[in-house]
Amino acid sequence: MGQEIAVIRYNAGNIRSVRLALERIGATALVTDEPDRLRSADKVIFPGVGEASSAMRYLRDRGLDAVIRSLQQPFLGICLGMQLMCRFSEENDTACLGLFEEDVQRFDPGGKPFKVPQMGWNAITGLQGPLFHGLGEAPYMYFVHSYFATLGFDTCAVTDHIHPFSAALSRGNFYGVQFHPEKSAFAGEQILRNFLEL
């Protein structure tokens, strides 16, 4: 590809999985938390597995929240990364980055036989935008999460677990996916390829 892909280093895990997935599609990633490297990269990926309030605190303490908001290039948040791009998360009542106008709430099975976290493969539907080029109407993606983003203006893919929620969000150069494209077999690899081609 010849482009520089920065993966944001912070206190939320699974960076290795994302790097390996990028390598499998022939790209290499630079893992960094240096503002200048993030600003100059062609693409930025914001992965994340962990807890919202401690992740936001970590970003704020290092000024990375302002850096992320100022980025102009294609930017992809994954899982917790996407949730942190929303306005607010119920996970320890956390004010997030506000790049998307949706909020993050906890799944409530309400006495029904649903499991939380949602763990496993679920279909994404209502696909809109370039991230989903070349995929069928309802490809399956791998999810692991206890919190979800509400449906709203920025929703560009929907999944149903207990109720419909945002499987992906986009606004301008900012994209977020609740599922793990790096673990979603060939369909997930297609999404990463599409992102790199933006």
Added chain:
Amino acid sequence: MLTKRIIPCLDIKDGRTVKGTHFVNLRDAGDPVELGARYAEEGADELVFLDITATNEKRRTLGVLVDRIARQLNIPFTVGGGIAAVEDVRDLLELGADKISVNTAAFRRPALIQELAGEFGSQCVVVAIDAKRGADGEWYVHLNGGRTATDTRCADWACQAVEAGAGEVLLTSMDHDGAKQGFALDLTGRLAQMLPVPVIASGGGGQPAHFIEVLQAGADAALAASIFHFREIAIPDLKDHLQQHGLPVRR
């Protein structure tokens, strides 16, 4: 709709895949890196890798193998066997595992589950339970690869493990393991309905009807080894059967 998962399991000894019956009589089943790649290609929903090599010295070669598998695997990857400390897990996650499975060490010291969930999140902590039915008809936890019996009931330990932070339970019936006569439906169904986290059924899958039964009984996922290793059932064919019986699967 969330689909039911089909999970091939690689039991690893000295760098090779092995498979036994009722936890003994191991035979060679091939190169784990090749098997892992084949299963991902065929549509496996996840891969589980259990190291049954006992000694610490041999454990170092395990890291190399985990790394090699993780590099090529584009589906979730769980690694287990002999994990006893937070540092073991950190190493495995850095090598590319997505989840880890703990068994004996967690039973001996349940605080390990809390430590792991606190450090890495519940989503990556799978508690594996080896179950055997006692003379009284109850299911009891067995440790050390099935060699050590306890007087703790499986259901009690499963509840305690989930409370401590386990994100998933991998339930293996030693009585059914390798016999290909079907899964332990009663215990699996009971735990799947009782626990708020996913339950993976393991031990006894020999033909599609067995997978249909256990998934209809409530299991969230079904794991098997030899029938996949020895090509007795292809994963796409198994998923066809599940789908025909109304079970949601990823195609």
